[in-house]
Amino acid sequence: MTEQNITLAQAQEQVHEWITTTGVRYFNELTNMAILTEEVGEVARIMARKYGEQSFKKSDEDKDLGDEMADVLWVLICLANQTGVNLTEAFQKNLEKKTKRDATRHKNNEKLKS
Numbered sequence: 001m002t003e004q005n006i007t008l009a010q011a012q013e014q015v016h017e018w019i020t021t022t023g024v025r026y027f028n029e030l031t032n033m034a035i036l037t038e039e040v041g042e043v044a045r046i047m048a049r050k051y052g053e054q055s056f057k058k059s060d061e062d063k064d065l066g067d068e069m070a071d072v073l074w075v076l077i078c079l080a081n082q083t084g085v086n087l088t089e090a091f092q093k094n095l096e097k098k099t100k101r102d103a104t105r106h107k108n109n110e111k112l113k114s
Contacts, residue, residue, distance in 0.1 A: 007088065008087040008088045008091060009086070009087075009088050011073075011077055011087075012077055012080060012081055012086075012087060015074060015077045015078060015081060016081050019078065019081075026078055026081070026082055027078075029079065029082050029083065032075055032078050032079050032082065033079065035075050036072065036075040036076060036079065039068065039071040039072045039075055040072055042063070042068045042071070043065070043068045043069055043072060045060065045063075046060070046063050046065045046068060047065075050065070
């Protein structure tokens with residue numbers, strides 16, 4: 001498989017196409033919210049073992065962080081599609097909000113200075 005850069009809009013389209021053909025239909029929103037929580041937990045498990053103090057169990061050793069993050073993204077995109085959220089617009093608005101709100105906040109945070 002070749003690496004390709006896709007936009008958030010393209011990702012939303014690709015997930016929708018897959019869901020409505022291969023996946024048959026979306027799980028309902030509450031089911032997807034529970035699945036999202038489960039997938040975030042799997043990312044947290046890897047992070048705790050790779051970057052934290054916990055050690056890997058045999059059953060965790062073959063887990064791939066990128067794959068687990070992609071699972072989180074997949075379910076988040078499903079939820080966006082189901083609820084009519086345009087992730088491109090939402091991301092751009094969120095970035096603008098953070099830029100305005102935090103223009104000097106992090107630069108002035110003593111804890112972040114090295």
